[in-house]
Structure formats: C-alpha cells, structure tokens
Amino acid sequence: MQADPTPERSSRVLTPEPEPEPGSESVLDPEQDARVALAEFAALHGPALRASGVPERYWGRLLHKLEHEVFDAGEMFGIMQVEEAEEESEDEAAQEARKKPNPGGELCYKVIVTNENGLQAADPNSIFLIDHAWTCRVTHARQQLQQVPGLLHRMANLMGVEFHGELPSAEAVDLVLEEMWKFNQTYQLAHGTAEEKVPVWYIMDEFGSRIQHADVPSFATAPFFYAPQQVAYTLLWPLRDLDTGEEVTRDFAYGEADPLIRRCVLLPWAPTDLLDLSSSTPEPPAEHYQAILEENKEKLPLAVSPAGYPCDHVFKVYTDIQQVLSHLTHPRFTFTQSEADADVLYNFSHFKDYRRLSQERPNVLLNQFPCENLLTVKDCLASIARRAGGPEGPAWLPRTFNLRTELPQFISYFQQRERRGEDNHWICKPWNLARSLDTHITKNLHSIVRHRESSPKVVSKYIESPVLFLREDVGRVKFDIRYILLLRSVKPLRLFVYDVFWLRFSNRPFALNDLDDYEKHFTVMNYDPEAVLKQVHYNEFIPEFEKQYPEFPWKSVQAEIFQAFKELFQVACARPPPLGLCDYPSSRAVYAVDLMLKWDSRPDGKRAMQPQILEVNFNPDCERACRYHPSFFNDIFSTLFLDEPDGCPVTRLL
Structure with a gap:
C-alpha cells in the first residue's frame, strides 16, 4: 500500500519524461552549475514531485542522491526485531504462524530512528531513496520466481516464508505469491501502449518493507521514476521531527478518510469481519450517472427529427476504420475524405460533442449513441x-x-x-x-x-x-x-x-x-x-x-x-x-x-x-x-x- 500523499487518487501514474537535450555544457562555477541542474531537475520532475506532495526543500538533496545513487538511510535508521513476549512449544498452529509474513499478525520488525541527534523535517537532507527489490507485472510473477536466480529465496526471507533447499519449490512459490499482497506497491506508466500501461507492482527492499503502518504516520512515501537513469525508486521523507528511538511509519491507507473504507483497505494487514454488513448493491443514484457524463465530457444532443433521405440516395461515408474502407462495397455507399461532406460518420474513436452536431448537422448519421x-x-x-x-x-x-x-x-x-x-x-x-x-x-x-x-x-x-x-x-x-x-x-x-x-x-x-x-x-x-x-x-x-x-x-x-x-x-x-x-x-x-x-x-x-x-x-x-x-x-x-x-x-x- 502506498503512503503516497497524492491528492486525488491512490493509484500512481509515473510519467517518464525525456531528458533535456545535451549540447549546452556549462562553464559556470560549481554553485551556479548546481542551481542550473536543480532548475532542470525541477522542470523535468517537478510536476510528479508536487503531485506526490514532496516538499521543495528536499529537491536539491534528492537530485544529489539520485545522481550519485546515495542510499544513506542506514546512517539515520535501523531495523529492530521485536521479540515475542513468550515462547511456546511449536505445535501445528505455531508452525503455520511462522509461515506468515511480518506485517501479518504480530509485528516482528519495525524501523526506528537510530541517529543520536534524531531527525529534523526541516533538514533538506531528510529525504531518502528506497530501492526496489522486485518489480513485475502480475502475469509474470510466478515465472520470475521460478526462473530468476535468488529471487524466490530473497522474497521468502523478506516475507517470513519458510524456504528450504536451493531449488524453487512449488509450495514456496505459491506462498510468496499469496503473501506478496502484504508487501506490494504499485504504479503505472502514463504513456505508451495499452500493454505498457498495465500496472506495475513492486516490492521495496528489506528496509522499505519493514516500515509499518500507522493511522497517524511519521513518514510519507511515493514511487518516483528518475528519467536520466530510467529507474524507479521509492522516496521517503518525514512528516514531523523525530527523536532517537522513534518509529518510522507510513499510512497504508493514505487518502482514505472513511473509517469503513479504511478498515477494508487495511484488511491484508489487520483482518476484519464484515459478515454483519449487507452485501446488497442497489443501483447507484442518478447523481452517479451525471458524474460519469461530466467526467466523459460528453455533451448530449438537442432533440432533432429523424433524418430523411430519398430511397435512392447514395450516402457519403467518412471513416477511419480500415476494415470498413476495405469491405464496404454496397452501391448505395461511397467514401469521402472530407468529414464536412459526409452523410455518415463511422469513426473508431468516441464522439463527444453531440450537442454541436445536433445543432449544425442534425441529419448526419453516426455509428454511436450518446451514453x-x-x-x-x-x-x-x-x-x-x-x-x-x-x-x-x-x-x-x-x-x-x-x-x-x-x-x-x-x-x-x-x-x-x-x-x-x-x-x-x-x-x-x-x-x-x-x-x-x-x-x-x-x-x-x-x-x-x-x-x-x-x-x-x-x-x-x-x-x-x-x-x-x-x-x-x-x-x-x-x-x-x-x-x-x-x-x-x-x-x-x-x-x-x-x-x-x-x-x-x-x-x-x-x-x-x-x-x-x-x-x-x-x-x-x-x-x-x-x-x-x-x-x-x-x-x-x-x-x-x-x-x-x-x-x-x-x-x-x-x-x-x-x-x-x-x-x-x-x-x-x-x-x-x-x-x-x-x-x-x-x-x-x-x-x-x-x-x-x-x-x-x-x-x-x-x-x-x-x-x-x-x-x-x-x-x-x-x-x-x-x-x-x-x-x-x-x-x-x-x-x-x-x-x-x-x-x-x-x-x-x-
């Protein structure tokens, strides 16, 4: 779950922007060079950083850490293992519990501030890169666990799944595929083909994956695509000052204010029983459909009379569909390359402005209905x-x-x-x-x-x-x-x-x-x-x-x-x-x-x-x-x- 402070949506859309064109080598002093580099960085990545709520005071040090691949979280934080309160004999239930990942039931790990001076949110250096241990699309997950050397072993260790032997076992693969939903984060690319826009799921490294949930978190995270290196990271920054020993947490249900929805969203980590809630789903109210109409930017037509054409009329067809161009051979239809001259608009893309069409060309026939x-x-x-x-x-x-x-x-x-x-x-x-x-x-x-x-x-x-x-x-x-x-x-x-x-x-x-x-x-x-x-x-x-x-x-x-x-x-x-x-x-x-x-x-x-x-x-x-x-x-x-x-x-x- 992202703790990404994205204002409108919980899904993350990353926009890989093109790099600035080379050829303008700087002859300025280092300080001026840094200002120019930061300005270019802000022009390229500023919209994504603002959408994720990353304060501008961190951008300069973020650029430095990205350019030089500085992973300095270890200087500020440590991972603490929480010991069980009492040890019991390992019966069947305990053995089963050992298969469960750390965020599942009792928390076994947490991340704390270890720097003796604590951490100040106003410090421009208080932003950290988290590497991604595994990135894939869901359809490829099983194959990668079976074929990528070391991946299954690392994921099993990260998730607390028991793993025996060197070769991937079907049972271990199935357990990781089941438990990974407690660790997965997601983003999708803003541009590309339909296949390229299919959401990407990733698991943060061992440090990032040990950060636990809190309803009032001390940190925020957001995925970030760094264009020059074509690499995605997760950014981590504080929401307040922290003293030594305080825990690093994030909100796994960021952006959800409704208590019931938060319970539902947090279900993978905090089991909840909704058996008493009605599962009935009546049809949404009229306002729901009105909102869809406005979101689609569709303008409804005015009332018009049915078009009347002579029985021997030859219709001029404007279309951008090759199958129609190749196979419509009826003598009562002919093609035109001018949309303005057409009697029939047979378009592949969705038509939006029916109102204007009904006002200006009410007799033009088309291959789609409003709504x-x-x-x-x-x-x-x-x-x-x-x-x-x-x-x-x-x-x-x-x-x-x-x-x-x-x-x-x-x-x-x-x-x-x-x-x-x-x-x-x-x-x-x-x-x-x-x-x-x-x-x-x-x-x-x-x-x-x-x-x-x-x-x-x-x-x-x-x-x-x-x-x-x-x-x-x-x-x-x-x-x-x-x-x-x-x-x-x-x-x-x-x-x-x-x-x-x-x-x-x-x-x-x-x-x-x-x-x-x-x-x-x-x-x-x-x-x-x-x-x-x-x-x-x-x-x-x-x-x-x-x-x-x-x-x-x-x-x-x-x-x-x-x-x-x-x-x-x-x-x-x-x-x-x-x-x-x-x-x-x-x-x-x-x-x-x-x-x-x-x-x-x-x-x-x-x-x-x-x-x-x-x-x-x-x-x-x-x-x-x-x-x-x-x-x-x-x-x-x-x-x-x-x-x-x-x-x-x-x-x-x-």
Missing part, C-alpha cells in the same frame, strides 16, 4: 443490469462489484460465501480495457483488495462451472461466444443480431487451478503470436455442440442468449440520459457481446445452461467477420443506414 458507455464500461454495465435483476443482478450477468464504490459490500459477500463453504474464485477486470489486459483470477481476498489501488476495477464472480467444449486435440476447454448486435434506434427500441457468431477457445483443459495459466483460463488468443488459435466456424460448432450435449438443442440455448440480450438493451434504454442510452435519431451502433455458458439448475432441479454476459464492446475488431463473411459490412450498413434488413443475415430481437 453508450453504460453498456461498454464494465462498472456501468453491472449497475444498469440491476434494473433487471435487483441488487444481486440478473441471472445472465456474473455477480459484480465496483471495487471503488462497493468494496465493503464485496468483502462481506466474499466472507459470507467463505463461511458457507461456497466457491470463492473471482476475476478482477479494469473498467475499460479489452483483450484481457490487467485481468486476474484469484481466490485471495488480499489480492483483490490491493488491486483496487492500481486502476479502476470491477470484481466479478469467476464462472467455476462453465459449459466446456471437447477439443479432440486438447480435451474439455472453456469457450466463449461473440455475437454482433446492431442497435438501430432507442425509441422505438429496434435491435438486431447478426446471425453468424464467433467462438474462441482456451488451449488447455479447464480446471480450477493454475489460475495464472492464461491458456487454461482465457480464450483471447488472436493477439499472441505464440499462442495457438483454434478456429471453429459457427456452422461447424452447432452440430458438434449438439453431439456433445444432445439434451440441449442449440436453438433452445440461443433463445436463452437472445432473451438476455433483449433484457439488457431494454434496461439500458428504459431511462432518459444520462441514466440510459440517449434517444438520438441520427445514431446507430454496432456492439460485440461476449458471453459464456455456465451450468445452473432450474427450480424443478433440472440442469440448465445459463448465458453469462461478460462484456459489451464498442467498435469491435471485425477482422474474422470480414475474412470469412465478405458481405459483413454491406449487411451492417444495409440494416442500420438503409433500413433494409431483408436479405441480410440478421434477426430482429426488438
């Missing part, structure tokens, strides 16, 4: 779905909690399931990332609580009993299904589904173990050049599925899927914006809905396949659709913009 983020952003999807299923959510959506706003309710629900002995596997997902990026499956409550710090996330019940598909080359694997939905209008609600659907398969047999084995638990393989992409077309899948599950005709299964789609779009369009999709007559949209099937039981006790909607995607990747069905975009445009669905492979749902 459609209510469908495409995972926390919003879970919120509006409660209109269909109440606080628990509908049967077609896994139970989902927003970790930012519903953390206490989630912990209560987790602990209730734990007490009842029910499955407690969960999947943490970012609100708004695709391709399974920064998505983690776990049954470790501490891990879920800590993931809240990195980026906005939801946590959904992991489907522990999915309907599997027998791959002759592999065995019984997970699979998901993608349908393309076409929203023609909100009022009246007109919704179509493309008759062709797409399938994705895991590459390894499913089991509720090896939760970080991507090819066992995930199905998105088309972005990994090293992964095998199993291709099964829908018309091949249906007879094979019915062969494997003869008591479940695909027609009946698909009817359940379509019913879920209808209920979702009905609740999404039932309320005025920003509580629902906006009824803008010039809007059309294409969404990809990803879903799985899980085993469930009906009231009469019969087994049933229950659709589980996983996510709704705006502007989905249609590469496979175009490759195997060249008329795909002709069908889409005919249905949405010409109102000519007849003859197209689409089915009207609403």
Whole structure:
C-alpha cells in the first residue's frame, strides 16, 4: 500500500519524461552549475514531485542522491526485531504462524530512528531513496520466481516464508505469491501502449518493507521514476521531527478518510469481519450517472427529427476504420475524405460533442449513441443490469462489484460465501480495457483488495462451472461466444443480431487451478503470436455442440442468449440520459457481446445452461467477420443506414 500523499487518487501514474537535450555544457562555477541542474531537475520532475506532495526543500538533496545513487538511510535508521513476549512449544498452529509474513499478525520488525541527534523535517537532507527489490507485472510473477536466480529465496526471507533447499519449490512459490499482497506497491506508466500501461507492482527492499503502518504516520512515501537513469525508486521523507528511538511509519491507507473504507483497505494487514454488513448493491443514484457524463465530457444532443433521405440516395461515408474502407462495397455507399461532406460518420474513436452536431448537422448519421458507455464500461454495465435483476443482478450477468464504490459490500459477500463453504474464485477486470489486459483470477481476498489501488476495477464472480467444449486435440476447454448486435434506434427500441457468431477457445483443459495459466483460463488468443488459435466456424460448432450435449438443442440455448440480450438493451434504454442510452435519431451502433455458458439448475432441479454476459464492446475488431463473411459490412450498413434488413443475415430481437 502506498503512503503516497497524492491528492486525488491512490493509484500512481509515473510519467517518464525525456531528458533535456545535451549540447549546452556549462562553464559556470560549481554553485551556479548546481542551481542550473536543480532548475532542470525541477522542470523535468517537478510536476510528479508536487503531485506526490514532496516538499521543495528536499529537491536539491534528492537530485544529489539520485545522481550519485546515495542510499544513506542506514546512517539515520535501523531495523529492530521485536521479540515475542513468550515462547511456546511449536505445535501445528505455531508452525503455520511462522509461515506468515511480518506485517501479518504480530509485528516482528519495525524501523526506528537510530541517529543520536534524531531527525529534523526541516533538514533538506531528510529525504531518502528506497530501492526496489522486485518489480513485475502480475502475469509474470510466478515465472520470475521460478526462473530468476535468488529471487524466490530473497522474497521468502523478506516475507517470513519458510524456504528450504536451493531449488524453487512449488509450495514456496505459491506462498510468496499469496503473501506478496502484504508487501506490494504499485504504479503505472502514463504513456505508451495499452500493454505498457498495465500496472506495475513492486516490492521495496528489506528496509522499505519493514516500515509499518500507522493511522497517524511519521513518514510519507511515493514511487518516483528518475528519467536520466530510467529507474524507479521509492522516496521517503518525514512528516514531523523525530527523536532517537522513534518509529518510522507510513499510512497504508493514505487518502482514505472513511473509517469503513479504511478498515477494508487495511484488511491484508489487520483482518476484519464484515459478515454483519449487507452485501446488497442497489443501483447507484442518478447523481452517479451525471458524474460519469461530466467526467466523459460528453455533451448530449438537442432533440432533432429523424433524418430523411430519398430511397435512392447514395450516402457519403467518412471513416477511419480500415476494415470498413476495405469491405464496404454496397452501391448505395461511397467514401469521402472530407468529414464536412459526409452523410455518415463511422469513426473508431468516441464522439463527444453531440450537442454541436445536433445543432449544425442534425441529419448526419453516426455509428454511436450518446451514453453508450453504460453498456461498454464494465462498472456501468453491472449497475444498469440491476434494473433487471435487483441488487444481486440478473441471472445472465456474473455477480459484480465496483471495487471503488462497493468494496465493503464485496468483502462481506466474499466472507459470507467463505463461511458457507461456497466457491470463492473471482476475476478482477479494469473498467475499460479489452483483450484481457490487467485481468486476474484469484481466490485471495488480499489480492483483490490491493488491486483496487492500481486502476479502476470491477470484481466479478469467476464462472467455476462453465459449459466446456471437447477439443479432440486438447480435451474439455472453456469457450466463449461473440455475437454482433446492431442497435438501430432507442425509441422505438429496434435491435438486431447478426446471425453468424464467433467462438474462441482456451488451449488447455479447464480446471480450477493454475489460475495464472492464461491458456487454461482465457480464450483471447488472436493477439499472441505464440499462442495457438483454434478456429471453429459457427456452422461447424452447432452440430458438434449438439453431439456433445444432445439434451440441449442449440436453438433452445440461443433463445436463452437472445432473451438476455433483449433484457439488457431494454434496461439500458428504459431511462432518459444520462441514466440510459440517449434517444438520438441520427445514431446507430454496432456492439460485440461476449458471453459464456455456465451450468445452473432450474427450480424443478433440472440442469440448465445459463448465458453469462461478460462484456459489451464498442467498435469491435471485425477482422474474422470480414475474412470469412465478405458481405459483413454491406449487411451492417444495409440494416442500420438503409433500413433494409431483408436479405441480410440478421434477426430482429426488438
């Protein structure tokens, strides 16, 4: 947990800035040189330091310590081991306790001021560098512990996990992966690709990791990326003067004022029982949706009349999507490179200023609806779905909690399931990332609580009993299904589904173990050049599925899927914006809905396949659709913009 005094967010975004251009070698005196260097340092790193609350009085000495890699904390501090009050015979419980890390129960270590003169907060030298012992992304943690020489041994020692022998044991690796959430800190890079922006987790060195929590801390810490060396450190500085022997502490729940939220955030270090708290999650109030609208900087349109075009009109299409440019060949559509001349705007990026468009060009058609983020952003999807299923959510959506706003309710629900002995596997997902990026499956409550710090996330019940598909080359694997939905209008609600659907398969047999084995638990393989992409077309899948599950005709299964789609779009369009999709007559949209099937039981006790909607995607990747069905975009445009669905492979749902 960071004790970083960041004013607005607990997640840390580090911005590696480019170094100042060389070529201006100084001929000034050393004192002047130092002033120039400090000014350059402040220009480069000042915004990050200010955001972290690092007082400017420390910047000069900080620069010196960074340039010369001065780790002088040992001159000021010492690590003290706290002896147990009484020794008992080592029974099973004691042996188990020895595996627990130092911050877990009784504190075994603490950091104190050892300098005989104490430490003064006003001293410009009172800022210290803490090195990072281990930095990784969660998906690589197990592999690094197994392969990096000495890493497992060091982490086990740091965390108080027993380690025997030279070679990494599976048990030791699992224990470190479980306990590391009491030591992990996080940041993410502000720039780069989606993959590069996935949060980074790091563990401070033995000194930094021994600093304990206090509600009223004596020190603050913050991660800091030093551009010239391309190295991340943690900065440590005092919040007050300290005498010799006083303890160095930081607030593991910095920035959280609400007592209940603080209890939840501190749960990895201070176990808390929330069983008596209601786990009910009613739909958020209207103010919640208004805040989202303002945060998205979306301006709602004025009321306009539906656009009227002659029945033989040839539409000029402006698009930045190569798949549309390559595959839209219908004679009633032509492309223009001028956005101002277009009848149809079919853009990849999100449109924001609907108000201006409705005022200046009300007849221009476009491929998105105002407020459609209510469908495409995972926390919003879970919120509006409660209109269909109440606080628990509908049967077609896994139970989902927003970790930012519903953390206490989630912990209560987790602990209730734990007490009842029910499955407690969960999947943490970012609100708004695709391709399974920064998505983690776990049954470790501490891990879920800590993931809240990195980026906005939801946590959904992991489907522990999915309907599997027998791959002759592999065995019984997970699979998901993608349908393309076409929203023609909100009022009246007109919704179509493309008759062709797409399938994705895991590459390894499913089991509720090896939760970080991507090819066992995930199905998105088309972005990994090293992964095998199993291709099964829908018309091949249906007879094979019915062969494997003869008591479940695909027609009946698909009817359940379509019913879920209808209920979702009905609740999404039932309320005025920003509580629902906006009824803008010039809007059309294409969404990809990803879903799985899980085993469930009906009231009469019969087994049933229950659709589980996983996510709704705006502007989905249609590469496979175009490759195997060249008329795909002709069908889409005919249905949405010409109102000519007849003859197209689409089915009207609403």
